Amino acid sequence: MLIDTHSHINFDSYDEDRDAMFDRAADAGVDGMVCIGMLPTGGREALSLARRYPGRVYASVGVHPYDAALLDEAMLGEMRALLREPEMVLVGEMGIDTVKAEAPLAVQEAAFARQLELARELDLPVCIHSRDAFPHCERLVREVCPEGWKGFAHCFSDGVEEALGWKALGFTISFAGQITFKNKSCDPIRDAARALSPEDVVVETDAPFLAPTPHRGQRNEPAFVRETAKVLAALWEMDEAEVFAQTTRNARRVLQL
Numbered sequence: 001m002l003i004d005t006h007s008h009i010n011f012d013s014y015d016e017d018r019d020a021m022f023d024r025a026a027d028a029g030v031d032g033m034v035c036i037g038m039l040p041t042g043g044r045e046a047l048s049l050a051r052r053y054p055g056r057v058y059a060s061v062g063v064h065p066y067d068a069a070l071l072d073e074a075m076l077g078e079m080r081a082l083l084r085e086p087e088m089v090l091v092g093e094m095g096i097d098t099v100k101a102e103a104p105l106a107v108q109e110a111a112f113a114r115q116l117e118l119a120r121e122l123d124l125p126v127c128i129h130s131r132d133a134f135p136h137c138e139r140l141v142r143e144v145c146p147e148g149w150k151g152f153a154h155c156f157s158d159g160v161e162e163a164l165g166w167k168a169l170g171f172t173i174s175f176a177g178q179i180t181f182k183n184k185s186c187d188p189i190r191d192a193a194r195a196l197s198p199e200d201v202v203v204e205t206d207a208p209f210l211a212p213t214p215h216r217g218q219r220n221e222p223a224f225v226r227e228t229a230k231v232l233a234a235l236w237e238m239d240e241a242e243v244f245a246q247t248t249r250n251a252r253r254v255l256q257l
């Protein structure tokens with residue numbers, strides 16, 4: 001009924017209770033989740049989780065903008081090999097972060113472009129991390145994929161203009177826990193959701209980070225994606241079940257599940 005399109009459930013913070021966490025997800029109606037594997041080691045971990053929980057966990061692999069300087073030919077080769085496995089449904093996360101990443105912008109752009117090229121070559125959707133970086137991301141997507149590309153604008157944290165910009169590029173906007181936060185600074189994210197239609201949107205946790213209200217401050221987990229979807233239903237004045245179903249259809253469409 002719900003798909004969490006972005007989680008890091010391979011992290012060792014889940015080693016003690018991973019099976020219980022899957023049970024809680026199932027109880028909350030979350031029957032699918034994408035494990036985003038970040039290189040150097042996350043890709044193999046995501047793949048092994050997807051194999052251990054088939055039909056429930058799907059895998060992705062990419063080089064996060066924080067780690068952009070690590071991407072070399074060997075790592076790209078490893079990505080290509082991993083992405084040929086049927087459990088791999090998405091490439092990333094990749095992108096640009098002008099707030100927290102230490103790698104210079106040019107290094108981030110080069111790593112992003114190489115991964116976008118790979119996704120295009122393999123005809124796979126991408127998961128993009130863009131933090132205060134929409135114009136950079138937009139330019140690179142247009143350069144590498146002039147016809148636009150497909151995938152998720154992950155953990156969307158901008159406003160109406162950027163949301164519509166992603167949509168124009170062919171992307172589906174992925175909302176995480178911030179949309180549930182009462183802070184004024186999160187109002188533009190809610191405005192963006194109102195400006196989009198339910199067909200344009202998926203939900204994610206980005207677990208273990210960014211737990212939504214009322215779990216804010218705790219370790220996040222896929223079950224909590226329900227709180228984010230509930231807030232979207234309230235913003236759209238729609239039935240919660242309808243929003244759960246529509247965002248799930250959108251996730252399945254992009255991921256070709």
Ligand SMILES: [Zn+2]
Nearest residue numbers: 006036093206
């Ligand atoms: Zn993430």
